[in-house]
Amino acid sequence: xxxxxxxxxxxxxxxxxxxxxxxxxxxxxxxxxxAGLSTEAGIPDFRSxxxxxxxIKPIAFEAFLADEEARRESWRRRFDMDDEIRSARPTRxxxxxxxxxxxxxxxxxxxxxxxxxxxxxxxxxxxxxxxxGNTTYxxxxxxxxxxxxxxxxxxxxxxxxxPRCDDxxxxxxxxxxxxxxxxxETAMRRATELARTCDLFVVVGSSLVVYPAADLPRLAxxxxxxxxxxxxxxxxxxxxxxxxxxxxxxxLLEEFVL
Ligand code: APR
Ligand code: ZN
Numbered sequence: 001x002x003x004x005x006x007x008x009x010x011x012x013x014x015x016x017x018x019x020x021x022x023x024x025x026x027x028x029x030x031x032x033x034x035a036g037l038s039t040e041a042g043i044p045d046f047r048s049x050x051x052x053x054x055x056i057k058p059i060a061f062e063a064f065l066a067d068e069e070a071r072r073e074s075w076r077r078r079f080d081m082d083d084e085i086r087s088a089r090p091t092r093x094x095x096x097x098x099x100x101x102x103x104x105x106x107x108x109x110x111x112x113x114x115x116x117x118x119x120x121x122x123x124x125x126x127x128x129x130x131x132x133g134n135t136t137y138x139x140x141x142x143x144x145x146x147x148x149x150x151x152x153x154x155x156x157x158x159x160x161x162x163p164r165c166d167d168x169x170x171x172x173x174x175x176x177x178x179x180x181x182x183x184x185e186t187a188m189r190r191a192t193e194l195a196r197t198c199d200l201f202v203v204v205g206s207s208l209v210v211y212p213a214a215d216l217p218r219l220a221x222x223x224x225x226x227x228x229x230x231x232x233x234x235x236x237x238x239x240x241x242x243x244x245x246x247x248x249x250x251x252l253l254e255e256f257v258l
Contacts, residue, residue: 036205071162142170
């Protein structure tokens with residue numbers, strides 16, 4: 001084996017051992033996940049080459065409110081994602097994180113993901129803090145009534161009209177947070193509290209470029225938590241990390257099932 005590759009393996013082995021020691025020593029882990037955690041489940045991320053934003057432009061919340069065609073396009077995209085979302089299963093990374101919750105080490109997982117895979121991995125819904133919402137159901141923007149995606153599909157495919165609320169006529173939108181849409185206050189408060197009170201903050205699969213969520217590693221670092229970033233690429237948050245595990249999330253985390 002060429003020397004460089006042997007060195008690389010040795011460095012990675014040493015980093016894995018350090019992460020294992022950090023996990024063992026930690027009492028209050030805060031996991032913070034992004035789209036990179038779900039790519040192994042067949043759900044593309046946003047900013048990798050070929051990621052969602054390299055193929056389509058995000059629909060801003062303002063456009064969704066103002067323009068019927070934007071609402072239709074938003075719903076077309078959602079129903080086009082159906083197979084991807086319905087066939088996705090929790091990955092090796094999800095299962096490792098779920099084991100930290102089950103072991104009582106991680107009181108809750110903060111996620112930017114909208115795919116419900118943390119809940120599907122067995123983490124109780126009240127221990128999943130969704131800062132960008134959830135795409136597996138929809139709500140009326142005026143009266144907050146909940147709608148199941150299943151019930152909205154047939155009428156939309158039949159008439160192409162963006163769904164309106166049966167009770168109040170308001171616009172129905174997937175329960176996700178679009179650019180320009182106010183962040184879910186309760187979720188953000190909980191996420192900030194978790195970052196402020198953890199002793200180990202583990203970022204998994206995020207480019208850490210979308211604020212305010214991307215500020216959480218800095219908050220954790222500032223209060224003295226150890227910060228670990230598990231990601232294929234560099235991120236602006238790397239400067240707050242005590243340890244960087246660079247590579248494929250599934251390969252890196254599958255051994256860290258507690
Ligand atoms: N293993 C390791 N890293 C991976 C893998 C993988 N299998 N797949 C992707 N990644 C990394 C990418 O290199 C990238 O740095 O995961 C990161 C994903 O970054 P983004 O696509 O920007 O996703 P995310 O950080 O979750 O985006 C935040 O942006 O558009 C909004 O609301 C959307 O919640 C999303 C937010
Ligand atoms: Zn309504």
